[in-house]
Amino acid sequence: MKQVMLANGEAVPALGQGTWMMGEDRARRKGEIEALRHGFELGMTLVDTAEMYGDGASEELVGEAMEGRRDGIFLVSKAYPQNASRQRLPLACERSLARLGTDRIDLYLLHWRGGVPLAETVEAMETLRSQGKIRHWGVSNLDLADMQELMEAGGESCATDQILYNLTRRGPEFDLLPWLQERRMPAMAYSPVEQGRLLGHAALAALSAERGATPAQIALAFVLRREGMIAIPKAGTLAHVVENSGALGLDLSPEDLARIDRSFPSPTRRAPLDML
Ligand code: NAP
Numbered sequence: 463m464k465q466v467m468l469a470n471g472e473a474v475p476a477l478g479q480g481t482w483m484m485g486e487d488r489a490r491r492k493g494e495i496e497a498l499r500h501g502f503e504l505g506m507t508l509v510d511t512a513e514m515y516g517d518g519a520s521e522e523l524v525g526e527a528m529e530g531r532r533d534g535i536f537l538v539s540k541a542y543p544q545n546a547s548r549q550r551l552p553l554a555c556e557r558s559l560a561r562l563g564t565d566r567i568d569l570y571l572l573h574w575r576g577g578v579p580l581a582e583t584v585e586a587m588e589t590l591r592s593q594g595k596i597r598h599w600g601v602s603n604l605d606l607a608d609m610q611e612l613m614e615a616g617g618e619s620c621a622t623d624q625i626l627y628n629l630t631r632r633g634p635e636f637d638l639l640p641w642l643q644e645r646r647m648p649a650m651a652y653s654p655v656e657q658g659r660l661l662g663h664a665a666l667a668a669l670s671a672e673r674g675a676t677p678a679q680i681a682l683a684f685v686l687r688r689e690g691m692i693a694i695p696k697a698g699t700l701a702h703v704v705e706n707s708g709a710l711g712l713d714l715s716p717e718d719l720a721r722i723d724r725s726f727p728s729p730t731r732r733a734p735l736d737m738l
Pocket residue numbers: 479480481482483510511573602603624625651652653654655656657658661678679694695696697698699701702703705706737738
């Protein structure tokens with residue numbers, strides 16, 4: 463498994479698993495747990511959830527999927543912006559820990575920026591870290607100016623920025639990703655297959671047919687080609703998990719990347735960070 467280094471030197475898998483929309487349908491629950499566990503076995507041991515997903519149902523599902531193998535998992539969860547205060551973050555974290563059935567979250571993220579001052583969130587995250595409730599903290603959906611403000615607010619130990627990044631969302635390549643790379647702060651790409659919407663794109667279909675890979679594998683290999691990039695596709699079925707893990711063996715050539723650039727151009731000027 464390709465790995466990405468956190469700032470403290472800890473290695474995490476570059477290809478993880480997302481869980482938005484999982485745990486919400488009883489009929490699909492068993493299959494989703496099987497899919498996640500199979501992903502763990504294939505080395506996709508970084509799993510991403512949030513208190514928001516299914517109002518806690520995703521965290522419960524992840525807790526069940528991790529049973530008996532917690533130590534081998536790098537667990538990521540996120541707090542609502544309104545819970546990112548000195549008073550509320552410890553309570554939100556305890557609720558997440560209870561649903562996840564664990565005593566620590568490996569990486570706890572601010573889901574997006576809200577009204578709580580960043581300095582207060584940093585302080586609340588650092589307190590949780592000193593108590594051992596979380597091992598690292600980070601943010602999500604923060605654009606460059608927010609990241610710069612976060613650094614000024616004492617947030618140098620932020621471990622990642624989880625952002626929308628895929629073939630059709632290349633905006634962060636202009637300035638946010640270079641800024642993160644310069645600081646050796648890993649980025650985490652969410653919706654790396656654009657929630658399935660980009661998989662029918664004609665140019666992607668043509669390239670995948672020639673490369674003997676699937677559109678999802680090309681889309682994931684494109685994201686994973688970057689140094690310091692973690693991708694967290696969500697796959698609720700065993701077949702998709704197996705397919706996605708195949709992206710790791712796929713190296714896109716300069717010719718492949720040039721073709722991709724023609725159909726999915728890289729940004730030529732800055733644009734605000736998109737979010738889903
Ligand atoms: P995604 O991973 O781009 O796409 C998921 C969808 O694509 C699902 O419908 C899935 O279907 C399908 N899919 C996955 N692999 C496939 C394959 N090989 N072939 C065909 N279809 C495939 O979108 P996402 O769930 O929005 O993003 C991934 C994760 O990022 C989320 O689950 C969540 O953990 C995180 N996220 C974070 C934020 C944030 O604000 N921080 C926002 C969005 C997402 P099946 O389920 O049927 O396999």
